[in-house]
Amino acid sequence: MKILVYFPTNARAIDQISVMEMFIKSGHEVYLLTQTEKGNLHYLSEKLGVKTYSYSIRKTNPFSFYIKHAFFLIKFCHHHRIDIIFSHLHDTGITCVLAKPFLKARTFFVRHNTDEGKLLSPKKSFVINLIINTFSTNIIAPSK
Numbered sequence: 001m002k003i004l005v006y007f008p009t010n011a012r013a014i015d016q017i018s019v020m021e022m023f024i025k026s027g028h029e030v031y032l033l034t035q036t037e038k039g040n041l042h043y044l045s046e047k048l049g050v051k052t053y054s055y056s057i058r059k060t061n062p063f064s065f066y067i068k069h070a071f072f073l074i075k076f077c078h079h080h081r082i083d084i085i086f087s088h089l090h091d092t093g094i095t096c097v098l099a100k101p102f103l104k105a106r107t108f109f110v111r112h113n114t115d116e117g118k119l120l121s122p123k124k125s126f127v128i129n130l131i132i133n134t135f136s137t138n139i140i141a142p143s144k
Helices: 014-025 040-046 062-080 089-102 116-120 122-135
Strands: 002-007 029-034 051-054 084-088 106-110
Touching: 002 014, 002 062, 002 089, 014 029, 014 040, 029 040, 029 062, 040 051, 062 089, 084 089, 089 106, 089 122
Parallel strands: 002 029, 002 084, 029 051, 084 106
Antiparallel strands: none
């Protein structure tokens, strides 16, 4: 299977690297796509055999940011014939929700539950969580 790990940042993330390594060892073709330019996460993933990509645009207008990323995600998945998408965190979750009707791939939203969003911007966090929780059919929550 062709699995896409869709992640918002390029920062080294041991949990993401471990999961991608497990998928590679299980015989899957693994792709990493981030919403930022290539960075440590890409370089460490490439050493495992992961095919890494990035699509970085400035977030001047949140609506156009998500729409542009959704269009890119749709094209990317069709071009690479992705079977499964694991999107992580809110920015990729919203993007995946927008793109989902146009994708053949199964989508999974992986929640990383923290109170940071609620503390920094409770209304925004509530709306984003409502959208993602309503329109994501498969949600993985590694914690309570």
